[in-house]
Amino acid sequence: MLLKSLTKLKESFLKASPSHLIYFMLAGGLINVAYYSYFFYVNRYLPAPFVWDKDNTFMDFYHPLYWVIKDEFYTTYKSIYPPINYYFLKLFSWNISLDDIKNSFDVRNEYPGLSIFLCLVNLSIVFIVTNIGEWKKIQISNRLILGLTFSLSAPVLFAIERGNLIFFALLFMGLYLSSTNEWFRALFLGILINIKPYFAILLIQYININNFNKSELIKSLFLVALIFIFTSFLVELDIKKFVRTYLFLGRSTVISPGGLLSLPNTLMNLHGIQWVLVYGSGLDTTYSSYAFLFSLIKIVGYIPPLILLMITILRPLSKLEILISALVIITNFSISAGGYVLMFYILLLPFLFESKEYKILIIFIIFIFALPIDWIRVMDVYSEANKSYLGGDLYLGEMNLGLYLGSIIRPICNFSLMTLFIIKLINKYGVFKNRPLVSVKN
Secondary structure (H helix, E strand, C coil), X not given: CHHHHHHHHHHHHHHCXXXXXXXXXXXXXXXXXXXXXXXXXXXXXXXCCCCCCCCCCCHHHHHHHHHHHCCCCCCCCCCCCCCHHHHHHHHHCCCCCCCCCCCHHHHHHHCHHHHHHHHHHHHHHHHHHCCCHHHHXXXXXXXXXXXXXXXXXXXXXXXXXXXXXXXXXXHHHHHHHHCCCHHHHHHHHHHHHHHCHHHHHHHHHHCCCCCCCHHHHHHHHHHHHHHHHHHHHHCCCCHHHHHHHHHHHHHHCCCCHHHHHCCCCCHHHHHHHHHHHHHHCCCCCCCCCCHHHHHHHHHHHHHHHHHHHHHHHHCCCCHHHHHHHHHHHHHHXXXXXXXXXXHHHHHHHHHHHCCCCCHHHHHHHHHHHHCCCXXXXXXXXXXXXXXXXXXXXXXXXXXXXXXXXXXXXXXXXXXXHHHHHHHHHHHHHCCCCCCCCCCCCC
């Protein structure tokens, strides 16, 4: 009975039009935003999945901006942002004076209008990328609703609250996917990788051994290097020191449990629950009987992206399958990518709407963006005193923070999407040997 019900549900979903799915996402997003707004009204700070340090709102933007203005971005600050980000930040530094300003928090306090402008820029990018490329195949009214839906989604709101420059990467990936000219594609990909180096994973589209594209690979690598060298030269960046700093910080940086569980994107993020269980229970030790279980979760989380990478390189996948694979790996391969990386599924959705074979993957993306479960508390989390910037610099002696169901379901959904996609590829192509796509009868 259950199997029949699930089968009918699957068939109904596959027959659903983009309009139906869009309205379902919008309804879920509105429920979530209503909860966020009510919680903020009562408590004067945002609940999970937003960042746990309530005084850090927009500081992914203001911290580097302050050091860009001081011309100490790569010296005192020792930034690991590639140099092109320096110029994006420079665009926002016009008419900002550092007189009587001692730190980046002072910049945020003295120029609150800049925060509003940044939010408008980021939201504009969301509406731009939902109106170019494959999205043009969908009615303009639906595209506008989609822009609103994505703007209300947890990944986008989380990135806006952080003030992260990831929105520029979203813009250039949208331009990359919508471009048909090889040189323009290479240019946009080169800029994208220079914004966030982990987008180099997109190069696997050109190194599949059955669809090897030497021309686009060389052009892309050439422009990646050219953009990096040119922008480094303009800021007088010591490339050797930058690379050493980047690699050192990548090895030494430890992400806090709050950082792991604020909009987690991968199964590995759930390792942070171990800290919540131990610290929240008042135990003195940082280890418990849960240590092995959550270490196992990390191991399980790392294996599928490696399998998917191998399949993507060695199997004769279609261009759509390679694109899906690249984006799935990007959102699953690292805890350091940040939960906002989930919003890049915005760019994958129009391709999935058109695909009969992989449309089923949309259901996981809908859950990630719009499943209204962020108001369901799983457990309480002890929190020290904090200050709420959005609450008017309100001092918070205690915060009613908790671990909510959304922080558990989203990484599980993302992992399930990847797992289902891998199973489909293995069933279609095999792992070590190619399977015939058409059965031949003797």
